[in-house]
Amino acid sequence: MHDVPYFDRFAGVYDLAMPSADRADIEAGFAHAERPVELVLDVGGGSGRVARALDQHAVVADASRGMLAEARDHGLPTLQTDAGRLAVRDSSVDAVTIVDALHHFPDWDAAVAEASRVLRPGGVLVVRDFHPATVRGRLLVAVEHLVSFESSFDTPDELAAGVAAAGLDARVLERGFTYTVVGVEPGDG
Numbered sequence: 001m002h003d004v005p006y007f008d009r010f011a012g013v014y015d016l017a018m019p020s021a022d023r024a025d026i027e028a029g030f031a032h033a034e035r036p037v038e039l040v041l042d043v044g045g046g047s048g049r050v051a052r053a054l055d056q057h058a059v060v061a062d063a064s065r066g067m068l069a070e071a072r073d074h075g076l077p078t079l080q081t082d083a084g085r086l087a088v089r090d091s092s093v094d095a096v097t098i099v100d101a102l103h104h105f106p107d108w109d110a111a112v113a114e115a116s117r118v119l120r121p122g123g124v125l126v127v128r129d130f131h132p133a134t135v136r137g138r139l140l141v142a143v144e145h146l147v148s149f150e151s152s153f154d155t156p157d158e159l160a161a162g163v164a165a166a167g168l169d170a171r172v173l174e175r176g177f178t179y180t181v182v183g184v185e186p187g188d189g
């Protein structure tokens with residue numbers, strides 16, 4: 001279960017420690033979709049911090065029962081599932097978001113492959129994570145390991161290469177401490 005037990009333990013205070021999510025950051029990724037974005041699957045969505053900020057209908061998918069209970073308290077639909085084996089039908093959502101979560105997944109290749117599987121043609125994967133080679137990134141890596149997270153961080157280019165290897169049209173939108181990588185699921189024709 002990797003880092004999930006920590007999130008179960010701290011689910012009740014998670015939102016107190018985190019700033020609100022900025023919808024514009026995610027919308028910038030949705031703008032690359034080649035279909036209307038109406039249904040979003042927020043993988044590693046936790047307490048629903050990101051899903052709450054979106055205008056679209058968003059389902060919060062997470063492995064932590066405690067984090068999902070928080071999301072439900074905010075009136076969000078939830079799904080308890082592992083990012084590497086999503087309990088979701090093929091080609092069933094317009095966008096997948098993974099925000100501040102990929103580095104906690106034990107196998108991000110599997111998570112990206114699963115995102116691609118559940119995306120409809122023209123749908124978009126939007127990943128926001130932290131750049132481990134920036135000054136703040138180095139600090140974050142050290143702190144996460146100090147508190148015993150088993151997190152593992154990748155640079156934007158490493159992630160974009162993985163997203164492309166999964167068959168999506170990948171690009172890096174932002175390269176700072178927080179970065180955004182998107183991948184568009186190829187269309188039917």
Ligand SMILES: C[S@@+](CC[C@H](N)C(=O)[O-])C[C@H]1O[C@@H](n2cnc3c(N)ncnc32)[C@H](O)[C@@H]1O
Nearest residue numbers: 007044045046049062063064082083099100101
């Ligand atoms: C730092 S929180 C981010 C939550 C939310 N995306 C946000 O930005 O507030 C990371 C989340 O990833 C979830 N997580 C970790 N490993 C997971 C896995 N293998 N499958 C699904 N969720 C996982 C944790 O339970 C936790 O809720």
